[in-house]
Amino acid sequence: MNKSLRNPLVYILFIFPALLLFFMFFIYPIFSSIYYSFTSWNGVSANPKFIGFSNYLKALEDERFWESAKNNGWFIVFSCFIQVPLIIFFSLLIANVKKLKGLYKTAVFLPSIMSTAVIGILWGFIYEPNIGLLNKLLGLIGIEPLYWLSDEKYAMFSILLTNAWQWTGFYIIMVLAAILSIPRDLDEAAEIDGATRLQRALSITLPLIKPIISVVIMLSIAGAMKAADIVIVMTKGGPAGSTDVLATYMIKYAITNFKYGYGNTIAVLIFIFTLILTALYQLFIARRSERIEY
């Protein structure tokens, strides 16, 4: 249209700063991680030693690595089989009430905007064995105090519960937005035909929100793979490593134990696992659910 919007110098000037930062903090780190994952290095000394696939073979045999991966798996299982049904249930409820909709919408979202670290501290207090809220509640029905965060049996579950408390509302809002954007006349037509509220939810609303449920599951998987701060704040991976996830195990190795090379191997593996899970999900579940849709 005109020269001033074609000026290459201005164009370069405008894209350069963002692009530079993008390369420094996204592109370079990926390649750097891949490179160091093939080395043995403490992160400080002059020369990383190239050792080929040794780190990867080490990971295959590293029991604690697989224990950590299993805990990431628990995050996924817990969110898909416990959180998602709750999310759908509460979204449908909120979408269908006439009064107090605004209150519910505002309140359920609140935990999701807060710092995970502070939520970890808050829940640590709730789980406190002697004066914490949860044991006091259980005491009312005569259950002996449990050591929520320091007993290997309950520690992981306690973290999952806190994580669910923080994020369920966030997903409810996403699903709710999808439900509210469905044209009302579909629902009204069914209502005139005499369908009950439950029938309408199951046969009209639910099929129409499948794509957003799919997004919620994808986000849960991604979130599960990068969970770290909540674990660090609540248990530091303990007791005896029973709550370590891949990210915290990686940090322990690279920063605390100066095994920078192996730390990066774990980082690359986190990346690969996430890709595989996402791809599998897209291939087998997301696509199939689309086929059922209409």
Add this chain to the structure above:
Amino acid sequence: MTPLKKSIPHIFLFSYLLVILFPFLFVIFSSVKKDNNEIARNPFGFPKEFVFTNYVETWVNAKIGTYFFNSMYISILASVISILLGAMFAFAVTRMKHGRWNVALFSLILVGMLIPNNSLMLPIYLLVRKMNILDTHLALIIPYIANALPFTIIILAAFMRSLPSEIEEAAVMDGLRAPGIFARIVLPLTIPAIVTVFIVNFLGNWNEFLLANYFLSTDTLRTLPVGMVQFRDQYQMNYAQMSAGIVYSVVPVIIIYAVLQEQIIEGVTAGSVKG
């Protein structure tokens, strides 16, 4: 429908609200109770007497004031700069005439949304160390700016694309060049989107824990979430003061949320759907 049947959903939803809100109430009550004994004796109830000295002592003991200020200025500065750089980039790729380059550059940035950034933490640690800014606030500010760029650019670009092209024609007639069109016409028109992006970026930076925990070691430089965790570890036994600390770190977020909740919900969900 009978009134009973109508209230069933509300019963479920109220129980959910109770689960969401009760922990906050518990912490607020505990923060003004005298000591652990008082909390243990009466965990659910209203405090018998209000001990506000907990708040004063926490502010002083835990240096909450210092952490609070650090978090505030780091979060604001990083958010503002990422919006400025992101807006320039978005302007270039949506409003300037460089067809194929625009598409390529924009797609490159989209890739950034797919990368789990936790797994990039180690190389970034090394990079920050090489830049000699480890243990300074820049060690957080620069990565925060970079991290926010993909989301910022995607939202701002979507908004800028929707502006009618007649605006530029008129501006060019009036003799404005590209930087002038950006600064005086497009940027002011983008303000609604900028506000949303600012809030999302600000909250993200305000809440960030991992980098803040590992990239800073000087106590007085710490941000609020890290300071809180440290305080808890040191004063493990004083739950009343710890609760006061939690209240301090949660109140600003609740105030922002109360004022801007519509925009926050919209902005955060927009980002996640696209991510």
